Each structure stands twice: as C-alpha cells, then as structure tokens.
Amino acid sequence: MRDLANKQRLLKTFIELVHINSPSFEEREIGAYLIKRLEQAGCSVLVQEYDRSFNVIGVKRGERTEAAPLLLSAHMDTIEPTEGIRITVDDEMVRSAGGTVLGSDDKSAIAQILEALDVIQEQNLSHGDIEVVFSSAEEKGLFGAKNLDCRSIRSRHAIVMDSSGSVGNIIVGAPTHITYKMLISGRPAHAGIEPEQGLSAIRVAAEVITAVPDGRIDSETTANIGIIRGGTATNVVPKEVVLHGEIRSHCDGVLTATRDLIFDTARKIAARRGVTIDIMEHEEYKTFRLREDGPFMEMMKEAFRRCGIEPALVLTGGGSDANIFNQNGICAVNISTGMQRVHSTDEFILKKDLYAGCQILLECIILHSSLRRDT
Ligand SMILES: [Zn+2]
Known part of the structure; x- marks a missing residue:
C-alpha cells in the first residue's frame, strides 16, 4: 500500500x-x-x-x-x-x-x-x-x-x-423499511365498580402483539413492535393503546405480505373484541x-x-x-x-x-x- x-x-x-x-x-x-x-x-x-x-x-x-x-x-x-x-x-x-x-x-x-x-x-x-x-x-x-x-x-x-x-x-x-402506528380504542369504565362496561384496549393490544409475526421472519425480512403506550390508571379499564412497529425486507413482495398479515390479524382481533383500530403506515426508505x-x-x-x-x-x-x-x-x-x-x-x-x-x-x-x- x-x-x-x-x-x-x-x-x-x-x-x-x-x-x-x-x-x-x-x-x-x-x-x-x-x-x-x-x-x-x-x-x-x-x-x-x-x-x-x-x-x-x-x-x-x-x-x-x-x-x-x-x-x-x-x-x-x-x-x-x-x-x-x-x-x-x-x-x-x-x-x-x-x-x-x-x-x-x-x-x-x-x-x-x-x-x-x-x-x-x-x-x-x-x-x-x-x-x-x-x-x-x-x-x-x-x-x-x-x-x-x-x-x-x-x-x-x-x-x-x-x-x-x-x-x-x-x-x-x-431493505425497504416501513413503520406503522396502530391506535386501538376500547371503552373506558371504572375498574372496581363496573368493569363489565369496559373494553380493555390493553388486553386487545396484548392479543395483537402475541399473534402477529415478529423478529426474523425470513433471511431477508424482520418485524418488530418497539413502542407501546396506553392506559391512565389502575382503576380505569384502559381506553386507548398505541403500538409503534416496523417491518424491513430486501424483498418488497415479502414485505407487503408480512404487512398485510400483521394488519389483517390486528383488524380481525379488534373486530372480534369489539374495539376500533386505526392503522397508519409510512415508508421510511426503499x-x-x-x-x-x-x-x-x-x-x-x-x-x-x-x-x-x-x-x-x-x-x-x-x-x-x-x-x-x-x-x-x-x-x-x-x-x-x-x-x-x-x-x-x-x-x-x-x-x-x-x-x-x-x-x-x-x-x-x-x-x-x-x-x-x-x-
Ligand atoms: Zn451513521
């Protein structure tokens, strides 16, 4: 040299x-x-x-x-x-x-x-x-x-x-990198007096998190939920949870399929539990x-x-x-x-x-x- x-x-x-x-x-x-x-x-x-x-x-x-x-x-x-x-x-x-x-x-x-x-x-x-x-x-x-x-x-x-x-x-x-935000909205209620009236956004979020693909999906693809925010007090059935996640893949087809699976799974769980879910996604780079x-x-x-x-x-x-x-x-x-x-x-x-x-x-x-x- x-x-x-x-x-x-x-x-x-x-x-x-x-x-x-x-x-x-x-x-x-x-x-x-x-x-x-x-x-x-x-x-x-x-x-x-x-x-x-x-x-x-x-x-x-x-x-x-x-x-x-x-x-x-x-x-x-x-x-x-x-x-x-x-x-x-x-x-x-x-x-x-x-x-x-x-x-x-x-x-x-x-x-x-x-x-x-x-x-x-x-x-x-x-x-x-x-x-x-x-x-x-x-x-x-x-x-x-x-x-x-x-x-x-x-x-x-x-x-x-x-x-x-x-x-x-x-x-x-x-990879291509997309980030997303899921807003899960349940129904608040007093946790001690009338919990039957509530729909816990935290319980639904937990179900979503455990159901969706996560970690290394294949040799070219990863997924992660990295932020969770929600709840206000121990005596309130929680009304809202926000999840922030991301998906990355070297293959755009796999990325789209993984995204669809994650979002569809979350929407199905939300529908079954009677809560609403709003999902926003953003492409960070290609x-x-x-x-x-x-x-x-x-x-x-x-x-x-x-x-x-x-x-x-x-x-x-x-x-x-x-x-x-x-x-x-x-x-x-x-x-x-x-x-x-x-x-x-x-x-x-x-x-x-x-x-x-x-x-x-x-x-x-x-x-x-x-x-x-x-x-
Ligand atoms: Zn640097």
Missing part, C-alpha cells in the same frame, strides 16, 4: 470533529467548520437549507473532464449523548472516556473525506470531478438526504461512508440491491485490494443515506470507516482503520477517474 494520507493530520481532524457537538438538527457549528475545510481543499460549496436543518455540498473540479464524477458522502450529526465529550487516545485507538458516544459515526468518515481532499490538493493527483455531500439528521431518519435536492448532484456513482466494523465491508444491498459486477463495483473491489484488503460484499438490515441516493438513481455503496460499537458509550475506532479507510477512499478517487462519463 503506498502511503498517500497524512496520519497525523487525519487524526487531528478527527479529534477536532469529535469535539464539535453536533446532535441531529443542530449542525450549525460543524457545518461552518466543514464549509471552511472544503473551501481550503479547493471546493466550491453550496449549502442547501430545508425546514429543520441543511446539507453541505462541495464540488472539487478535476482536470479529467472525460471522467465520470464521483460522489462521496457522510453525515454531520451524531447520536447523543455527546455534550462535554472526553476521549482517550492511545497508540492503538481513539475511544470515548465514558459517559458519551465518541461520534466516530460518522465523523471518522468526514475526517477520511477531508484528508483525501487535502491529499489530492497538495499532491496534485489527477482526478475527475468529486462531489461531496455532508448530510444532516441522518440518525433521526435520513432527514438531510431525503431533503437533498439531487438535481444539483451530477454523479451517478456514490460512496457513502457510514458503515461500522473493521474496514473491508462494501454494503451492496439494504430497498436497493447493486450488481456485484460492472465497472463501478469492479473499481471498488480493486481499490480495497490495492490497500491489501479483500473486500466483503454484504447486505445489511439497516438503512443509510445510500438508500436515498439509490432511490434517486445514483448507484451508491456504503462502506465501513472502521468505527466500532457505535451508538454506545463504548464506541471506538482503531487508528489503523481510520487511516486504512482514508487510503481506500484515495484509491477509489484515483481509480474512478479512469471510468468514463457514460459508465
């Missing part, structure tokens, strides 16, 4: 980033930092506002005008808690000192992208146009990506850097499944191999901004940055992975510049 990235500068950038508090929808400070860094790296910068936050788009023009443009993407927000973060840095890794997450999800990716841009700038590496999207509020439901005006993106290929685990994974498929051959994927695999890593092409059960890019006709993989135990206070990243992720990105940029615009 040839050394392109500057290890010290990469680490310094990463540490600066983790010290900028950036919960979802509060990305102003990190946004200002990123605009400055993109401009220093020779990018023109566009800020796209939407009602709750904004996305930052950087474009670094390349002299290879015949080359296909490439989109790099990471999200600016982190899961909480992050306030007053303290970290420990040793020879091997950077980790949270406890009490907060580290925020390497997704600041390891941002640092890797910024370092790659700096390397290109200072070493005058030949490249095609590079577009960068730093999105917001990814952790709250891909808000930034969903509000991105993709008409300003010219790339047809994207590398989203938002996957955890050791460097080496290329996510080539993710599935994608990329071809494992073709010029873009071959290029991705080659970039990993050049860094001495045999890539693993994997499917995930989670969603990311890559789902939204794919929905918009941009072929987007999601690769791991080296971040580990994310969304916990044990979060850490190995220094060697932080560096390897950046090296792979640089190889991707170099190799991608030999793909022509029509690929």
Whole structure:
C-alpha cells in the first residue's frame, strides 16, 4: 500500500470533529467548520437549507473532464449523548472516556473525506470531478438526504461512508423499511365498580402483539413492535393503546405480505373484541440491491485490494443515506470507516482503520477517474 494520507493530520481532524457537538438538527457549528475545510481543499460549496436543518455540498473540479464524477458522502450529526465529550487516545485507538458516544459515526468518515481532499490538493493527483455531500439528521431518519435536492448532484456513482466494523465491508444491498402506528380504542369504565362496561384496549393490544409475526421472519425480512403506550390508571379499564412497529425486507413482495398479515390479524382481533383500530403506515426508505459486477463495483473491489484488503460484499438490515441516493438513481455503496460499537458509550475506532479507510477512499478517487462519463 503506498502511503498517500497524512496520519497525523487525519487524526487531528478527527479529534477536532469529535469535539464539535453536533446532535441531529443542530449542525450549525460543524457545518461552518466543514464549509471552511472544503473551501481550503479547493471546493466550491453550496449549502442547501430545508425546514429543520441543511446539507453541505462541495464540488472539487478535476482536470479529467472525460471522467465520470464521483460522489462521496457522510453525515454531520451524531447520536447523543455527546455534550462535554472526553476521549482517550492511545497508540492503538481513539475511544470515548465514558459517559458519551465518541461520534466516530460518522465523523471518522468526514475526517477520511477531508484528508483525501487535502491529499489530492497538495499532491496534485489527477482526478475527475468529486462531489461531496455532508448530510444532516441522518440518525433521526435520513432527514438531510431525503431533503437533498439531487438535481444539483451530477454523479451517478456514490460512496457513502457510514458503515461500522473493521474496514473491508462494501454494503451492496439494504431493505425497504416501513413503520406503522396502530391506535386501538376500547371503552373506558371504572375498574372496581363496573368493569363489565369496559373494553380493555390493553388486553386487545396484548392479543395483537402475541399473534402477529415478529423478529426474523425470513433471511431477508424482520418485524418488530418497539413502542407501546396506553392506559391512565389502575382503576380505569384502559381506553386507548398505541403500538409503534416496523417491518424491513430486501424483498418488497415479502414485505407487503408480512404487512398485510400483521394488519389483517390486528383488524380481525379488534373486530372480534369489539374495539376500533386505526392503522397508519409510512415508508421510511426503499430497498436497493447493486450488481456485484460492472465497472463501478469492479473499481471498488480493486481499490480495497490495492490497500491489501479483500473486500466483503454484504447486505445489511439497516438503512443509510445510500438508500436515498439509490432511490434517486445514483448507484451508491456504503462502506465501513472502521468505527466500532457505535451508538454506545463504548464506541471506538482503531487508528489503523481510520487511516486504512482514508487510503481506500484515495484509491477509489484515483481509480474512478479512469471510468468514463457514460459508465
Ligand atoms: Zn451513521
């Protein structure tokens, strides 16, 4: 592996980033930092506002005008808690000192992208146009990506850097994800005086929860009821319960069948028990499944191999901004940055992975510049 990235500068950038508090929808400070860094790296910068936050788009023009443009993407927000973060840095890794997450999800990716841009700038590496999207509020439901005006993106290929685990994974498929809310309405009554007059929404909800398919449905499909709210007092036969659930599947046919089974089962139980049920559903994002051959994927695999890593092409059960890019006709993989135990206070990243992720990105940029615009 040839050394392109500057290890010290990469680490310094990463540490600066983790010290900028950036919960979802509060990305102003990190946004200002990123605009400055993109401009220093020779990018023109566009800020796209939407009602709750904004996305930052950087474009670094390349002299290879015949080359296909490439989109790099990471999200600016982190899961909480992050306030007053303290970290420990040793020879091997950077980790949270406890009490907060580290925020390497997704600041390891941002640092890797910024370092790659700096390397290109200072070493005058030949490249095609590079577009960068730093999105917001990814952790709250891909808000930034969903509000991105993709008409300003010219790339047809994207590398989203938002996957955890050791460097080496290329996510080539993710599920469709729907969420739903069931409102079960029974009839309230005094539980001590006239319970016969009541219809308990909680008892019906319990029956629904135990009757519907749950957990891993098949190798491509999962279902879960994650929130239950209802009842007011022990002496009241409960009037209302709200259940919040979700279904995910790599196969839309199975997803639809599972959804129908869950909703029909709930409606039948409600009818039998004489309560009303209202069900609302929402599609969070759509599935994608990329071809494992073709010029873009071959290029991705080659970039990993050049860094001495045999890539693993994997499917995930989670969603990311890559789902939204794919929905918009941009072929987007999601690769791991080296971040580990994310969304916990044990979060850490190995220094060697932080560096390897950046090296792979640089190889991707170099190799991608030999793909022509029509690929
Ligand atoms: Zn993330």
